[in-house]
Amino acid sequence: MSSHRGALADFLRTVHALQITDPGHAAQVAALLGLGRPPEATLVSPVISSTRAAVAASDAATATARQVNDIEPRPVTSAGSAGPGQSAEPAKEQPVAVARQVAGEEQASLARSRVPDRAIRVSVTRTSGASAGLRGEQSPGPNAAGWVGGVAAQGVQSYVAPWQRQWASGIMLASTATMQPARTLDMASAVRRIAKGEVIRRLPLGRRLTVRLGIQLLIDHAEAMSPFAADRAWLAELAQHVVGQDQVEIVRFRSIPEVVAVGPPPRLISYPPPMPGLPVVVISDLGLIGNRFGSAARVLAWWEIFLNRLSTINPITVISPFPKAVYPASVRRCALIVPLDHRLTMREVLNSASRLRGRFRA
Amino acid sequence: MTYRKVFDPASEPARPTLGAFPGDDLVYVFDNERMVLAVNVALQTGRPLLVFGPPGSGKSTLGPNIARILGWNSRTEVITARTEPEDLLWRFDALRRLNDAQAGALKPEMDAYFSRGVLWEAFADPQGFVAIIDEIDKADPDVPNGLLKPLGTLSFETPWGQTVSASTGRSPLVVITTNDERQLSGPFLRRCITIRVGHPTTKHLLKVAECHLGEHYDRSLALRVAAELEQAGRDAPQRPSTAEFLDTLVACIKLEINADAAEWELLRDVALLKRRGSDDLSR
Structure with a gap:
């Protein structure tokens, strides 16, 4: 199976x-x-x-x-x-x-x-039912319990991860980390300002890549994503390992995160907006499979609006089964698309992130 | 278990009389031979001792107690999400240097502006040093990865080119604790001697109570509190810790509340069960 x-x-x-x-x-x-x-x-x-x-x-x-x-x-x-x-x-x-x-x-x-x-x-x-998930993932039922219980059960025997095992943590780190002020002095900037004779009222500090803010992890349980159920569970587990269990807020949804499942205890609520600046990681195809196979064409459009709005205050990463080239430019501009691709490296993700997230630098 | 122990809790030097309720760094029950062996292996190999275990299981107090028994100095660095890899080696006081520069009082020695981190102190102390790096899983993944070389070679280079290394005769002991909330990298784990501290048994709890409470030790009360702790562990995912067990006992003794008193349940709720059970602190 x-x-x-x-x-x-x-x-x-x-x-x-x-x-x-x-x-x-x-x-x-x-x-x-x-x-x-x-x-x-x-x-x-x-x-x-x-x-x-x-x-x-x-x-x-x-x-x-x-x-x-x-x-x-x-x-x-x-x-x-x-x-x-x-x-x-x-x-x-x-x-x-x-x-x-x-x-x-x-x-x-x-x-x-x-x-x-x-x-x-x-x-x-x-x-x-019983054959729902490679990793024993429960079938997403109509209630929150069905969603929240998803990642809990494990037990894969011959699961092939979508990223190279030895790089997976690095890729997840690059996908979830943001540049934040460090405690070390930005010496070049300090010297430049002193040389200009500027009064230094605030020490220029360097920046470092960190996951200390935590993440909000949005997991798509739409039927179109069911072939990726094992990847979904694996990614959630990996995110918790890299970012820290208590630093990952898991939110489950189907197709679009209007009504979401959170827990435990499992409950359905309206989408809780993340704290400003908190990285949001979405595991979803953004409706692409649905479009391809004749489902709701409006899903991707909905995502475009949602991601554009959210990206004004939160860095967004979309972990998708598909390469970023298949998504519209409006989505690529506001979200870092990380494909489930064996050839992906941490450097690629870091480069893409630094290009995209330059505007998040204070 | 017979081997030549460098670290042997039984050979602890005689201590001045402890107070009525000694602190956690003065009393530690080493009833786990596996733990004692792990400490000895870490001392002999010069590798860090990585201690896994649930919160409150005595991980953080292990290091100071090893130092006490060995007669070494110790220092604890508690890791937070803001800890950076260099913090364990040194901290550079840029503001002070800037001030000195602007006042025309710049010191020629760079080390005047660097304060020593816990590993610097450990490596530089020839008398033996126990460095405790507490809760390393709270840090970004680059913190443990940044320690690979210093911990592997027991040396590091300062920003101005000076090498700080442990003396060849006596390696420091680095005790690292983790709650396992974040995965540590394979290379880091390979450099460590690992030991897992589990939930304490009733027998262990009674020993801990006896050692800490001395003449105030009440076996029946300790058994009652230990039973409550066991029950709470079955009812809630997070079991009360050994520290909470001790706090409850100390409170019972100091407030003269026994298990039959009317206030017993309230004391149990606020000191032992806390928010795990069905307690209502407002009542």
């Missing part, structure tokens, strides 16, 4: 990076990543299952047409209606003979998984 979950995350990244919109190509990518014939129970969506039941119970020809529509490489649901945010293209007309032939093959292989045909739907199908 663990390697499967990792492959699912890789699949999402690949489909997004290669801009794949054709389910046929997506199915090939899924097969290359070893997602070709997964256990039906975990990968086939309830929609597909219910369709199969309908097929078995109804007239063969009618069912055939439905099945053909269902496996067409078009973003159309099994019922023939467009999914949320999907384009409602008209179904192609199928010759009856071809349809019957396909129907026969379908009936014969009813027990076989058709996941390659429906790879995109699979990617947004949230696995829940």
Whole structure:
């Protein structure tokens, strides 16, 4: 299950990076990543299952047409209606003979998984319950308890971290640290001012990178992020190790942090604005997966506004499954985007942070 | 356990009579042979002794008591989020130097403007020194990482090029404590001798009470308070500490409150349970 979950995350990244919109190509990518014939129970969506039941119970020809529509490489649901945010293209007309032939093959292989045909739907199908998380993460339920309990359970056996293990702490440090006044004298500045004959009323102090302010950690539990559930738990744990357990305020949300879960004790509240200057770290795709797969297109726009407002008083880091290039310039200008990428180094993050956060220097 | 102990709590020199309620730096119950061995290993290898454990388990008082038994000097540096790596080596008084410069009274020796940090004192003391670096997990990760070289070589270089190093005959003992709130780096851990102090057993608590209270020791009262402590540990995630156990006992003795008194529950709530249980301090 663990390697499967990792492959699912890789699949999402690949489909997004290669801009794949054709389910046929997506199915090939899924097969290359070893997602070709997964256990039906975990990968086939309830929609597909219910369709199969309908097929078995109804007239063969009618069912055939439905099945053909269902496996067409078009973003159309099994019922023939467009999914949320999907384009409602008209179904192609199928010759009856071809349809019957396909129907026969379908009936014969009813027990076989058709996941390659429906790879995109699979990617947004949230696995829940006992199989929900690589690291034993609980299924995010409708209440705060389901969210807050998320990171608690651990026990991964073959988890592959999204960053190189030996650099992970450094990357997290670079992502969460801010430049703050140190106690050491900024000698160059002092000498310059004395040489000019200025009256020194305040000693110019140097600055140092520190996590002493702590962080507010926003964790996205949207269904689109479920392939990254293990990464999410790992990142939260890493942040606590690097910043300090009592210095990390964990806030959980789904898609957008309007109503959030905090605790323990777990409770749902409106988003608590952080103290001015407190770094905010968001673990989310900012709605990108949802957009890609036909979900709410407004999510990213909402994030743009939110991040722009928040960034005026708080440094923001977004840890995303995707590279920063896929985000709009307005997001990149106000938030440090740190991708879940094995090739990432601490120096890259530090350089990006220093470029972005120069304006936070007093 | 038989080996040649450099540090042996049993060989503690005779002390002047302790007061009725001696401080924590005067009494320490070394009933853990593993701990004694760890101290001896740290002394022999010249490596720092890194002590893990929950708050109130006696980590901070371990160092001063080792120093007392060895007859060495000691100094404690409590780490905060604002501690910087150099603070443990030196502190530069830039303001004083600036003042002197503007007054035309600048001293030629740079070390006149540097105050010694805890490690400088430890390395420079030929008579033996116990340096206690308390709660290192409160600091930024660069603080322990900045200590890798000084702790590895028992030497460091001052900003004006002078080398401060421990004498070859007698290495100082550096005792570092952590509540494990922040992960320490692998290289740092590799340089340390590590020991974990767990929650005290009832037997240990009674010994601590006996050593601290002397003639005031009341076994039945100590057992009662220890039972309350155990119960609180089961009911709440944060168990009362040994220090709180002792405070409760001392309060009971000084205020002449026993376990049957009407005020017992209130005293227990304010001194032992505090905010862990269902206490209501306003009642």
